[in-house]
Amino acid sequence: MNNARSALPGFAVAIAVLIAGLLLALTVGRYPVSLGDLIGVLLSKVGGPRGDISPAVESVIWQVRGPRVMAAMLVGAALAVAGTAFQGLFRNPLVSPDILGASSGAALGAVVGIYLSLGVFAIQAIAFVGGLIAVGIVYMIGTSVRSRDPILVLVLTGVVVGSLFGAGVGLVKYLADPYNQLPAMTFWLLGSLSATGVHDLLPLVGPVAAGTAVLIALRWRMNVMSLPEEEARALGVATGPLRIAIVAAATLVTSASVATAGIIGWVGLVVPHLARSLVGPDFARLLPAAAILGGGYLLLIDTLARTLAQVEIPLGILTAVIGTPFFIWLLASVQKTWS
Numbered sequence: 001m002n003n004a005r006s007a008l009p010g011f012a013v014a015i016a017v018l019i020a021g022l023l024l025a026l027t028v029g030r031y032p033v034s035l036g037d038l039i040g041v042l043l044s045k046v047g048g049p050r051g052d053i054s055p056a057v058e059s060v061i062w063q064v065r066g067p068r069v070m071a072a073m074l075v076g077a078a079l080a081v082a083g084t085a086f087q088g089l090f091r092n093p094l095v096s097p098d099i100l101g102a103s104s105g106a107a108l109g110a111v112v113g114i115y116l117s118l119g120v121f122a123i124q125a126i127a128f129v130g131g132l133i134a135v136g137i138v139y140m141i142g143t144s145v146r147s148r149d150p151i152l153v154l155v156l157t158g159v160v161v162g163s164l165f166g167a168g169v170g171l172v173k174y175l176a177d178p179y180n181q182l183p184a185m186t187f188w189l190l191g192s193l194s195a196t197g198v199h200d201l202l203p204l205v206g207p208v209a210a211g212t213a214v215l216i217a218l219r220w221r222m223n224v225m226s227l228p229e230e231e232a233r234a235l236g237v238a239t240g241p242l243r244i245a246i247v248a249a250a251t252l253v254t255s256a257s258v259a260t261a262g263i264i265g266w267v268g269l270v271v272p273h274l275a276r277s278l279v280g281p282d283f284a285r286l287l288p289a290a291a292i293l294g295g296g297y298l299l300l301i302d303t304l305a306r307t308l309a310q311v312e313i314p315l316g317i318l319t320a321v322i323g324t325p326f327f328i329w330l331l332a333s334v335q336k337t338w339s
Helices: 002-027 035-047 057-088 102-115 119-142 150-175 181-189 198-217 219-225 229-234 239-261 267-279 281-306 315-333
Strands: none
Touching: 002 035, 002 057, 002 150, 002 239, 002 281, 035 057, 057 150, 057 219, 057 239, 057 267, 057 281, 102 119, 102 150, 102 239, 119 150, 119 198, 119 239, 150 181, 150 239, 198 219, 198 239, 198 281, 219 239, 219 281, 229 239, 267 281, 267 315, 281 315
């Protein structure tokens, strides 16, 4: 009970970040929407149409910004939850969701889809499958190599396979049409939610919800997996099957996010550290706090991306610019949260 109470201030901060991100994302932009109009539009869905609400405002909220806001929350939460799971599983604060090649595999699938001039849904599907294939290859190779430190072998294999898939991305970009396909590939790889619509939410919600639910269900066992391998086995935990389940769930949410928004770095690296500093290392509190913070963080980043300049800035650039000094500060200030 005392631990739960001690986490309440941290959850309050995370929820405040999410609410602030929601309000800014829905009201700020090329077409500003006042807070009163926003509340009116939301209430009109409950109490019926209102004559004082402009149709243009309703269109901006429900058709333009609404789907993008939902996608930003889901992608941010997914990357943060995946990063939290991977950092705990590998007992390494420098691990991010793309450590097992999920991002590189999804990127290769997406650029192949763009190269073949497929539709948006097909590109997302191929990107998703590419991410799963990359992690499958990594895990097959990593588990077939006998070593005293299987986690280290798995991480090193992920780096190698990720580099191989990255070379594949470079090859497809080299072969692509430099006037139409190459710009689309480059912009997508930098990360963006500019083209997100309602049709993009369905293939995103399902995998993110399923993968997050699995990770939350395994939260107590994930605490044990944070211990050294021998200690976890001594406590009766089947580390092999549990590691497969955690990796599969985290890869599922990562691949779905990359398939929808492209490669957005640093979210899965920075947000778990911040969540850990707010609510502690217990995964029962850490996973939901990371999901809330991740959603709010990417909402704020996406709002900056579309309002900071006349041309929309790719999300991957902003997350790197903001994440680098922030992560340096985290390394200096919250080392105690890993003890």
